[in-house]
Structures are given as structure tokens and as C-alpha cells.
Amino acid sequence: MKIPVVIDPIFFAGGGGKFTNKKDLSFLRDSFYPHSSILTPNIEELKILSKNKSEEDSIKFLFDKGIKNIYVTGKINKNKITNSLYSNGFLIKETSSKYLKKNIHGTGCALSTAILCNLVNKKSIKDSCSLSHKFLSHLVKNSIKTNGQDILNFKK
Numbered sequence: 001m002k003i004p005v006v007i008d009p010i011f012f013a014g015g016g017g018k019f020t021n022k023k024d025l026s027f028l029r030d031s032f033y034p035h036s037s038i039l040t041p042n043i044e045e046l047k048i049l050s051k052n053k054s055e056e057d058s059i060k061f062l063f064d065k066g067i068k069n070i071y072v073t074g075k076i077n078k079n080k081i082t083n084s085l086y087s088n089g090f091l092i093k094e095t096s097s098k099y100l101k102k103n104i105h106g107t108g109c110a111l112s113t114a115i116l117c118n119l120v121n122k123k124s125i126k127d128s129c130s131l132s133h134k135f136l137s138h139l140v141k142n143s144i145k146t147n148g149q150d151i152l153n154f155k156k
Contacts, residue, residue, distance in 0.1 A: 004037040004038075004116060004119035005035060005036045006036065006037060006038050006040060006113075006115050006116040006119065007032075007033055007036040007038075007039050007040070007112075008040045008108050008109060008111075008112035009033070009039065009040075009041050009045050009049065010045070010108070011048055025048070025049070029049050029062070029065060030065055033062075033065070033066075033067050034065060034066030034067050034068075036067065036069075037069060037119060037125070038069040038071055038115065038119075038125055038128075038129075039062070039067050039069070039070050039071070040071045040073060040108065040111060040112045040115065041070070041073070042072070042073045042108060043055070043072060043073070043074050043075050044074075046058050046070075046072050049062060050062060055072065055084075059072075059086045059089060060089055063086075063088065063089035068087065068088055069085070069086070069087050069125050070085075070086045071084070071085050071086075071115070071129050072084045072086070073108065073111060074108075078099075079099050080097070080098065080099055081096065081097055081098075082094055082095070083095050083096075083129070083133055085125070085126060085129045087125065087126075092126055093126055093129065093130065095129065095133040095134075097133065097134075098137075100140055100141065102140065102143060102150045103149075103150060104140060104143055104150045104151065104152060105149070105151075106152060107136060107139075107140065107152070110136055110139060111132055111133070111136045114128075114131070114132035114135050114136065115128045115129060115132045118131050118132060138156075139152040139154065140152065142156040
């Protein structure tokens, strides 16, 4: 039985502090991340992982490092936010939803956790990403403000 592994690379704290240095980043990217079932970087993290290459070149660069599935999140274009699933270096599926201008911490963690839950429940990577995108969109749409901070609402 192969246990799915979802990695959400996080390089900066919400307050701006760094979590990793270049040496550690190289090790993670080259030796650790290739063992994942899927990597879920946001667009900024993708650029860091690939040394600021274009999205297409970044995917090829990471695929050549052995990372087979990459779900690039958080691409904002006007009023839409788009996530793109790449498998074996090729674009497989894009999912978009309305962009709600909210600053919510933890969306990447919630998304990667939802993807993992779907994979554990025997969904394909493509279906896991689509279902998780819909789930996260619902959480963001129903987020609540507490002490001036928007947070995901798991109760609605």
C-alpha cells in the first residue's frame, strides 16, 4: 500500500520571516520533494523553487528534479483565482473561482490537507485537486472576521 504524501512548501511566515535558507531549499527540492505524491506551491513559492523561472519553465525544471505532480495555486487575474495541476510536466487541469479580496492565513495548509484526505480516500490526483479547490472556495467564501483577521469557517 502506497501512502500518499502531499507537500505544501512554505518559505515565509505570515509576518515575513524566512523558514529556510538556500542550502536547505536545494536539499528539499532535489532530495525530499521528489518523494511526494504532489507538491502544492503557490505561484511565489514556485518561483523560489525554480530560481525565478516562468511557470512553464518552472514545471519543467521541477519535473526534471523528479517531482511528478505539481498543483500551482494562487494565480490571481482580475477577479479570478486559478490553480493549475501539472502531471509529468504537462498541464492536466485548471480550476478557477471568484477572487475574494481577503487576507486569510492557512488557505494553503487547508488545501493541501483536503487534497491528502481525498487521496487517502482513493480519489485520483486530478479529482482530489478539483474537489479540494471547491471545498477551499467554499471555506473562503464563508470566512469570518475575528479580531480584524479573516479566518476560514469550517462550520458552514
